[in-house]
Amino acid sequence: MTAIIYNTIEEKREARKQMHELMEAKRKEILEKMNASDGQK
Amino acid sequence: MTFLSASDINKTSYYKVTQEDELSVTFYTNLGIKYNVGLTKDPFIFQDNSYFLHTVSNKHPAGHDVNVYNTIIAILENAFQNSKETLILYICDSSDSKQTARSRLFERWFHKYPNNKEYHLEVYHSLDNGVDYYYGLIIRKDTPNLDDIINSFKDFLTDY
Numbered sequence: 542m543t544a545i546i547y548n549t550i551e552e553k554r555e556a557r558k559q560m561h562e563l564m565e566a567k568r569k570e571i572l573e574k575m576n577a578s579d580g581q582k
Numbered sequence: 583m584t585f586l587s588a589s590d591i592n593k594t595s596y597y598k599v600t601q602e603d604e605l606s607v608t609f610y611t612n613l614g615i616k617y618n619v620g621l622t623k624d625p626f627i628f629q630d631n632s633y634f635l636h637t638v639s640n641k642h643p644a645g646h647d648v649n650v651y652n653t654i655i656a657i658l659e660n661a662f663q664n665s666k667e668t669l670i671l672y673i674c675d676s677s678d679s680k681q682t683a684r685s686r687l688f689e690r691w692f693h694k695y696p697n698n699k700e701y702h703l704e705v706y707h708s709l710d711n712g713v714d715y716y717y718g719l720i721i722r723k724d725t726p727n728l729d730d731i732i733n734s735f736k737d738f739l740t741d742y
Contacts, residue, residue, distance in 0.1 A: 542669060542727065543629040544734035550741050556626045557739070563622070564634060564673055571618045571638040579616070579640065 584621065584633060584665040586657060595656035596649040605633070607657060611647055616640045619657050624671060627738045628731075631665060635672040635720075642678075651691045658720065659697075667725055671735070674716040685716035692720075699723075704732050706739050 547553040588601035599607040599619075606620025621633035637654060661668050674681040674688070685705060692703045704719040719735045721728065 542631060542667065542725070542731050544731075544738070545627060545629060547738075553738060554741070560626045560634075561673065563625075564636065565677070567622055567634075567636055568638050568675065568677075571636065572640065575616055575618065575638070575640045 584631060584661055584668045586620065586660055587664070590663070591653075591656050591660045594659070596652040599653065599657070606636075609653055611643070611650060613643070613647070615643055617650065617653075619654055621661060621670070624669075627671065627735060628669060631667050632669040632671065633661070635670050646687065655691075655695055662701075662722060666722055668722075669725070669731065670720040672718045672720075674718075676713055676715060681716050682714055685718070688718065702728065702732070704735060706736055708739055 545556075547556060585604045586601075586607055588599045588607050591599050591607060595609075597609040597611060599609040602608055602618065602620065605622070606618060608616060608618045610616050616639065618636070618638045620636055622636060624632035624634055635658070643650070658670060661670065672688075674684040685707075689703065689705060692698055692701075695701075700722060702719075702721050702723050704721075706717045706719075708715050708717075717735075717739055719732065721731060725731065
């Protein structure tokens with residue numbers, strides 16, 4: 542298990558920001574799919 | 583390689599899960615709430631075998647359904663069965679400001695889990711721009727370099 546190296550604090554902050562954005566986008570995508578499939582029933 | 587198998591999960595889970603794709607399953611609770619539980623490859627903290635857990639429901643559950651917990655545990659156990667060196671990360675959803683309660687609930691569940699001696703749960707809290715964030719790391723205790731992995735997880739979340 543190898544950790545990804547960030548050379549600066551700014552790089553790490555940007556990666557954390559992107560991590561939150563990724564998970565929020567995933568949550569919204571799943572919710573939209575769920576609501577769409579519920580609407581078809 | 584990490585993957586989820588609905589047929590294997592259903593051997594031990596309370597709710598019957600349905601395969602969505604290689605890394606996610608869905609299930610319905612007795613109250614008709616639909617959950618999608620799955621894993622997303624981590625591109626930020628570790629280079630391999632590392633996944634973010636997501637648990638998304640189509641309605642806000644009223645109260646705590648212990649059977650949801652039992653089902654999520656069965657899903658996590660399946661991920662570890664398929665690849666022992668899997669590392670699972672989670673971020674408590676903060677969109678409704680209930681992240682503290684979610685984190686505490688998950689920790690309570692984990693400590694009640696009968697096989698928890700095999701796993702390590704590391705919870706990290708940070709305050710960023712006035713928002714509390716709770717992050718978790720679940721890993722088998724027999725994973726090589728366990729302490730280094732935990733330190734790398736905390737290092738990623740810390741400004742130093």
